[in-house]
Amino acid sequence: MYLLTTSTTCSVMGPTGAGKSTFINMIAGEDQAKVGPTMESETKELKPIIIDVQKMGLDPSRLALLNGKRLILLDTPGFDDTAGHEAVILRRIAIWLARSYKNKQQSLGGIIHLHDITQSKMSISLKRSLEVFSCLCGDSAYRRIALGTTKWPPSESPAGPQSTRAKKTHGSPRDQAESRFSQLETMYWKDLMKSGSWTYRIETEEHASELVGLILDELEKTTKELELQIQKEVVDEGKAVPKTKAGKILEVSRNRNRYGASMTEEDREVERCIQAELDEMDRQLAELATNKNKFSRVSRSFKRLATRVFGSVCCSC
Numbered sequence: 341m342y343l344l345t346t347s348t349t350c351s352v353m354g355p356t357g358a359g360k361s362t363f364i365n366m367i368a369g370e371d372q373a374k375v376g377p378t379m380e381s382e383t384k385e386l387k388p389i390i391i392d393v394q395k396m397g398l399d400p401s402r403l404a405l406l407n408g409k410r411l412i413l414l415d416t417p418g419f420d421d422t423a424g425h426e427a428v429i430l431r432r433i434a435i436w437l438a439r440s441y442k443n444k445q446q447s448l449g450g451i452i453h454l455h456d457i458t459q460s461k462m463s464i465s466l467k468r469s470l471e472v473f474s475c476l477c478g479d480s481a482y483r484r485i486a487l488g489t490t491k492w493p494p495s496e497s498p499a500g501p502q503s504t505r506a507k508k509t510h511g512s513p514r515d516q517a518e519s520r521f522s523q524l525e526t527m528y529w530k531d532l533m534k535s536g537s538w539t540y541r542i543e544t545e546e547h548a549s550e551l552v553g554l555i556l557d558e559l560e561k562t563t564k565e566l567e568l569q570i571q572k573e574v575v576d577e578g579k580a581v582p583k584t585k586a587g588k589i590l591e592v593s594r595n596r597n598r599y600g601a602s603m604t605e606e607d608r609e610v611e612r613c614i615q616a617e618l619d620e621m622d623r624q625l626a627e628l629a630t631n632k633n634k635f636s637r638v639s640r641s642f643k644r645l646a647t648r649v650f651g652s653v654c655c656s657c
Contacts, residue, residue, distance in 0.1 A: 457517045574625055
């Protein structure tokens with residue numbers, strides 16, 4: 341799943357159920373990303389969705405920021421995904437990012453991280469997912485990250501016997517959402533925001549399109565390619581995914597689960613299958629990193645040679 345056509349990709353990330361596929365469908369204007377009716381995640385693989393930017397109603401100046409490139413939104417599974425192992429998901433994301441790293445044909449324009457504002461608690465899995473995401477991105481990428489909140493209740497929610505009782509105790513659903521949003525900004529997203537990330541409320545299709553437009557605005561402010569922490573670790577430093585900052589967080593959780601006394605033989609067989617898949621993906625990443633670095637060295641040598649040759653020609657003129 342690798343697109344060779346020149347494009348700008350915006351990765352849409354976040355926990356399972358945050359509304360990533362719904363958000364992408366809002367932008368696309370049609371159901372291209374599958375949305376499930378149950379608590380099980382529908383997004384099991386990374387899925388690039390090509391966006392018809394003409395249908396988005398973007399300002400012409402923002403369309404020009406794409407410089408003729410196609411806009412792609414990358415739908416990703418959450419790290420707490422119910423249908424896949426977190427370590428497998430991280431490697432899938434790492435493979436995509438490694439392929440796009442320093443690739444002029446497929447640049448990473450920015451990342452939109454979504455959070456379901458109706459979540460009443462920051463569970464352990466949500467906190468771990470956010471920590472993995474932060475380590476995957478790294479400090480230098482935060483300015484190109486939008487922290488979006490989804491599933492906002494309407495300002496005036498319908499009142500019934502239960503909702504009236506809850507309103508007296510905790511405020512209206514909207515009030516509760518506002519309180520959670522404040523906690524996200526002051527507690528859980530504080531470090532991301534301090535380093536340059538920004539928050540955005542997504543309540544309508546217009547809000548979704550505007551958010552993508554703001555990502556494009558950020559592209560105009562810098563000529564530097566977006567480089568994520570895990571891209572530099574895997575490609576430049578040749579680290580295996582479990583040795584990266586993001587990978588280490590998941591490895592601790594994974595080891596705790598797979599070495600538990602409650603594991604059955606069936607669980608162990610599943611774990612062996614997962615490990616075999618992880619080993620194969622690690623092999624692909626190592627090969628990809630080697631090829632990337634080899635190409636980079638050849639490219640630098642060619643540039644140095646060209647400078648010497650054309651420099652001497654210029655001097656003789």
